[in-house]
Amino acid sequence: MNGKQLLLKFYTGRELMTVQMYLAHRRWFEMGFWALFFLVQWWAQFTVVYLEHRNGESGFEAWEFLVWEGTSILSVAMLLPLLLVWDRRFPLSQGRVWRHLAIHLQLTLPWSLLHVISMVAMRTGIYQLRGGTYDFGNWPVEFFYEYLKDFRTYGSLLSAVYLYRFLLIRMQGEARMLQLPDEGQPVEPVERPERLLVKKLGKEFLVNVRDIEWVEAAGNYVNLHLGDRIYPLRDTMTKLLERLDPEAFVRVHRSFIVRLDSIAEIEPLDSGDARVYLKGGRQIPVSRRYRDQLRAQLAPA
Template sequence: MTVQVYLARRRLFEVGFWALFFLVLWLVQFTVVYLEHHDGESSFQPWEFLVWEGTSILALAMLFPLLLAWDRRFPLSKGKVRRNLLVHLLLTLPWSLLHVAGMVVMRTGIYHLEGGSYDFGNWPVELFYEYLKDFRAYGSLLGSVYLYRFLLLRMQGEARILQQPDGEEPIGQNERPERLLVKKLGKEFLVHVRDVEWVEAAGNYVNLHLGDRIYPLRGTMTKLQERLDSKSFVRVHRSYIVRLDFIAEIEPLESGDARIHLLNGQQVPVSRRYRDRLRAQLVPA
């Protein structure tokens, strides 16, 4: 499977990977705890170990989207690492409290269904113990996300707006770039802006779609929109820009929004906020 095939189904693969990751983690943790207590003298039943580890891992999985949201709000990007790293350190406290609350609620409910009751133990001691584990889990998950992004970026390639050669006047903020420089696995090559079919927001990047190729460009949709030719590209959504020449059909929706069908079969949403602007560019006065 090529990188571009993976990128076309990236969200599906990512959800599947993390679901499998948490499932395997659950089974591994259960096995370790079970073997530690399987000495014939433990007063706990095997199903209890399964519930303990399962509720803990499930609570982590449920909190994982929150971690990603916090990372989007406080990214560890250049110039912000020191400040945002401190923010993430502080966020481990509510993260741990939510994790503990979630797993205790689930365990209490399961034990109630079994006709028993769940005792979390000495709350101050247990909370401190759980925080130490959650601190490590938070750091491990966040580090894994950044490692994954780094590896994917290296394989996918990263685009940047091509600057003028030395000795020439630099490109102004409102100049229209014609080419993009793409760095991929130590190599560099050029792509034409006119080949960009559509653009989507992706965290600290915008993804440029050129046929079946996808190249990330560091920046925001607003800044990129300022650099693109408004006669060729149009903003149709908070997270999408499309090239007018690649629009095959516009499908109105009952909600007042719309849906664009591109020539390659890809569908892009159009929000009501941008419908009039799109219509004006398609049918100029």
């Protein structure tokens, strides 16, 4: 398939294998991207600093610049999961943007403090292994300098995360429930819609609700899983469950809804929770709060 055919297939609303392959291995691609990103950042920053001091007048050796930049980048990489956790707790969603943005601004301070502490600890250990000592300098002055950089870094990483999510939604398509038409009667009950309207790259097409295998909460969205396809829906788990057929779907966890027909096996756990195995091989946690409800719906009438 040449480039023009690939582009045409992408814009006709048909399933693009490369997109689905990416989504199927999304976590590995994401980890690979961030690993490569931080490695490039490390080398680029080291190169800049080294070239600025290559005449040797600073009195520092090349390995020291490599350690300084490397420990700083590594500390940021280690703190990236924390930023993602805070974003899930305080998403910049409609109606809460300014309030949660103010919280993120406050979180830059502890984030920077953790960055500096881990960075200095690693540098101190490396210098000791080489028989020397590391001096961070005047802590109030140096921390203020590092905080200014960390403030920009935090904002840049958070912006990159939201840009990535926007592009991902554009690629895989965003679903929405069918609404009442502007004129005339609806072709099906809107309270229990049988189809979802999916918009992908300017094209719209319908997917069957009965093809949904499980649903996962994801910040401002819920992700609808239909085989190897994933469609984000801007909704809450509670509101979505109200519109799904209660005879077909059940909530099993604060963050998960499953289609009863997709369940292959339920495994009780010693903790009182359980685990659901779907026919496609996926494992879904079942919390004690929803375990009895799941058993009741699976019990024969």
